[in-house]
Amino acid sequence: MIEELRHLIALQELDKEIRALSQALEEIPANLRELEAKLAAVQQEKQEEEQKVEELQTQHRQLESEMVMMDDSISRSRERLMEIKDNIEYKAMLREIAFREDRKDQKETEILELLEIIEVHHQTLAQQQEAIITLQRQIEGLRAEVEEQMATVNQQIQELTARRPQVLQQISPNLLKRYxxxxxxxxxxxxxxxxxxxxxxxxxxxxPQQFIELQKEQEILSCPHCQRIIYWSGPGEPEGLNSETAA
Ligand SMILES: [Zn+2]
Structure with a gap:
């Protein structure tokens, strides 16, 4: 075989290894990225939930102050009741007070319902917080693992890359450019x-003519179909790169 081709095959072996490792390097943090995305999504949901709770709490304060006002007004009416001498007026005031008591009861029910809703949101918030902590722990654990794996692969890539210049020296610039x-x-x-x-x-x-030329091993030829540089390992047991039967 043409000597330069041997070096080119060695270079390709090296480059293929570097390429495979670089691809592996990109895939290593995939699980980590996935967990990080999940965490971001839960954090976003929790933020929305907190905003909802805040709105409901404002609503709750509003209802409570309305209750206080109703109480005051009922107390004042009761005080006035003592001063009323006229029977008809007295009965009218009693009806008025009863009507306001009714409305106050409704308001109270409203508040209780609202508090129940707020409680449900608080439970959701607690679940979200728990999910966030779990995800953060998983990420922390995985990150250390991922960094270690990446460092190992990076080291391998560096070692292989360091071997490249020595092989390159054996190949002419033109052939290298073609490669x-x-x-x-x-x-x-x-x-x-x-x-x-x-x-x-x-x-x-x-x-057939080109195959004959190739076997003469006088010049470096290319495959007319895929344009790759081609070599012939001889008629015996093939030991080439692309051998399908070799282990
Ligand atoms: Zn081809």
């Missing part, structure tokens, strides 16, 4: 093995 160009456009695979006349990257057959 990078194809790699970007072909999902990270720029070089493919050809076995029995078939490109193992795109699974298409080479024209």
């Amino acid at each position: 990078e160009f194809i790699r970007e456009r072909r999902n990270g695979t720029a070089i493919a093995e050809v076995r029995q006349g078939v490109c193992l990257a795109c699974h298409m057959s080479l024209p």
Whole structure:
């Protein structure tokens, strides 16, 4: 095999590993992000709930002050009742007081109902607070784990990347440029093995004449179908990159 191609295969091995690790790196914090989004949603819901409770409490204070006013007015009417001498007027005042007592009872019922509603909202708030604490704990635990995993993978990427310049030295700038160009456009695979006349990257057959040229190993050729740089590992047991049968 052309010596430069051997180095290019080694480079691709290295780059594929780096690429896979970089992709893994991006996926590591996915669960953490999901939990963080859940936390933000519960916090938002809790805020809305708090606002509702505040509104209801304002309403409650309003009703309570109305009650005080009603009480006052009833007391005043009772005082006046003592001063009334006329029987008809007295009965009219009694009816008036009874009517106001009725309205006061209604107001009291209203307040009790409102307090029950506020209590339900308080329970919801407590549940939301509990959910927030649980999520915060989960996030805290997971974050440490995620950071550790990411540090490990980052270390691996750095080690592999550090090996790259040494391989690069063995490859001409032109071939390297061709390699990078194809790699970007072909999902990270720029070089493919050809076995029995078939490109193992795109699974298409080479024209017979080109396969003959490839076996002469005199120049670096490209697959006419996928444009990847191609190599032939010889007629024996293949040991190439794209081997499907090799373990
Ligand atoms: Zn191909």
